[in-house]
Amino acid sequence: MKKYTQSTYFIIALCLHILLAILLFLSLERTIFVSEDKPALSQKEIINAVVINKNDLQKEVARLEAVEAQKRIHEEEKKQKLALEEKEAKDKIIKAQELAAELEKKNEVLKLAQQQEQKKLEEKQQQQKAAAQAAKEKAKAKAEAEAKAAQAAKEQKKAEKEAQEAQEALEAQEAQRQQALQRQKQDEVTRHAQLIRSRINENWRKPLGFDLTGLKCKIDVKLLPTGEVLTASVIVSSGSVEFDRSAELAVRKASPLPMPEDPFVANAFRQFDFTFSSLEAA
Amino acid sequence: MRIFLSWVILCVSISFNAQARLNIEITEGMVAAVPIAVMKSEEEVRNAHGTSFEQLAVVIRNDLRMCGRFEPLMSAQEPGVENIVLGKVQALGNDNFMVSFQLLDVYKTNVLTQQTFQGVKQQDFRKLAHHISDVIYEKLTGIRGAFSTRVAYVMVTSTMNGKRYSLELADADGFNPITLVKSKEPIMSPSWSADGRQLAFVSFEKNRAEIYIMKVATGQRELLSRFPGINGAPAWSPDGRTLAVVLSKNGTPKIYLMDLMTKTLTQYTDGLSIDTEPAWSKDGRTLYFTSNRGGKPQIYRLDLATKKAERITYVGEYNARPMLTPDGKYLVMMHRSERGGSFNIASQELATGQVSVLTHANLDESPTLSPNGAMVLYGTQDGDRQVLGLVTLDGRGQLRLPAREGSVQEPAWSPFLS
Secondary structure, three states: OOOOOOHHHHHHHHHHHHHHHHHHHHOOHHHHHOOOOHHHHHHHHHHHHHHHHHHHHHHHHHHHHHHHHHHHHHHHHHHHHHHHHHHHHHHHHHHHHHHHHHHHHHHHHHHHHHHHHHHHHHHHHHHHHHHHHHHHHHHHHHHHHHHHHHHHHHHHHHHHHHHHHHHHHHHHHHHHHHHHHHHHHHHHHHHHHHHHHHHHHOOOOOOOOOOOOOOOOEEEEEEOOEEEEEEEEEOOOOOOHHHHHHHHHHHHOOOOOOOOOOOOHHHOOOOEEEEEOOOOOO | OOEEEEOOOOOOOOOOOOOOEEEEEOOOOEEEOEEEEEEEEEOOOOOOOOOOOOOHHHHHHHHHHHOOOOOEEOOOOOOOEEEEEEEEEEOOOOOOOEEEEEEEEOOOEEEEEEEEEEEHHHHHHHHHHHHHHHHHHHHHHOOOOOOEEEEEEEEEEEEEEEEEEEEEEEEEOOOOOOOOOOOOEEEEEEEOOOOOOOOEEEEOOOOEEEEEEEOOOOOOOOEEEEEOOOOEEEEOOOOOEEEEEOOOOOOOOEEEEEEOOOEEEEOOOOOOOOEOOOOOOOOOOOEEEEEEEEEEEEEEEOOOOOOEEEEEOOOOOOOEEEOOOOOOOEEEEEEEEOOEEEEEEEEEOOOOOOOEEEOOOEEEEEEEEEOOEEHHHHHEEEEEEEEEEEEOOOOOOEEEEEEOOOEEEEEEEEOOOO
């Protein structure tokens, strides 16, 4: 489009130049006179003038005019070119300006966007800050609550521990008391078992005539409250009739056995076992 | 009271647990014989013949005393009596008696056993008494009694014309002796067959050693062996088919087995040592014998299947004359300690090698076990003569059987006879 316009302009310019050249040709005679003042030109002209006839002159003029026209065309072209360039530059500027404007506009939009973004960011930051603050406060509150709870728990624990310790102390005391009782009872049982043991030992006639090494039997004994032997029976045999018999007899011979006065202790002696063994001394 | 003052003092523990039942451990006691009263029942009416259970009671008390485990008493009133035997003899006329007895437990106050025997003749009183002793013994010990058995032995008497030897047979308590063989020359090594019907012995009647076997009931005898040199120490195998003998026909005395049906001989030991006194194990697979192959006499065990001999005794410098208890747990033998000195009877527990010296005289020899394995009968010196001694397997019960005359040697206790 642009190109087309330029060539159109060019044709128009050319027609104008031709018209101008015709006009110039028509007024050349006066011009020649005017140009006689120019020595170089006139000198040469002078030489040539002699030889040059009117035709030649006309030709020359025409040539000059053509040159001039050419020059002008050139200039015009130059001018046009310049103008074009100028225009182009102008266009460029305009365009640049437009671009700049556009850019500006864009920048402004961008800026606006940025501003909005910033604003948003700030808002967000604000929000975050607020959230952080809130969280912080919340955490703080929580920590405080926890600390409080921990403290409370600690106190409760302490209280519980104290209570437990107190309970344990009580229980220990009770256990000690029970143990003491138990021990006392056991001591009493042991003491009585010793009495009974020596009584049985006195009455045990070990069998004669064979090796007693390794023989062992168990006698189950039931006593009357008076200590009299109700039953004495072999529950684990030694394998030797004589040995078993001697053990059973030892218990029967020892009847009645000494009974403890404490009914609690005596209870242990209502039914119990004797283990007879003869681990012969080497 | 025959109480053996051997207290065994051991620690006693009394264990008590709240949950478990009380248990009292008894480890001390006095080893003693069972006090037992053997007497006629109050119900017994004195009868015309003057017979009384007391005639049996004397025999029973003697039996029970002899075995070492009992302390027989005449009255139930004596302190410590654990058991009472009450017997009764009722004369039914014409040498026909009814004999009954009860065995009572004093502390249980119950009757352990009671038996009645009908149609008893007065001459059988001793035999019945031994039987009652067996019943009492088994009831109170759980072990079969061996009072109704017999003992063979060699009696040596001195006369104006030198020594006289006889092979004698008596009841286990020494009563009712009968003479089987009489000789001016030594008689040795009587040995019972497992069924108790025959005896093998060595006789020098013909001035050389000969081995005979003899039927006890009839006195009928048979010459088995008269090889040059020693013919000795016969020992009947448990199945009665084989006789182990010692012969020196090939040099030193060695152990041979003779098949009694075919009379074939098989030599079982060899070498230059003296091998003698074979004794059978109950299964008849091994022989225990005395050998000096290690220098001094010790006891070896011969595996009849492999003919390999293994030394058994290591305690003492001298061990000889082995005999196994019926349960195969103990070896009874003549023993002399490392220190030398006296020869005594000892037992060795085969499982552990533990040796117990049972007798303590100067020269105790020729041990023979009662068929129940509870007693050892042996020869021992009493002044210038030899008598028989009895000892329980724990060495605590000791008894000497007085010889009526002369010296008594080489006792051989019979198997159970019924």
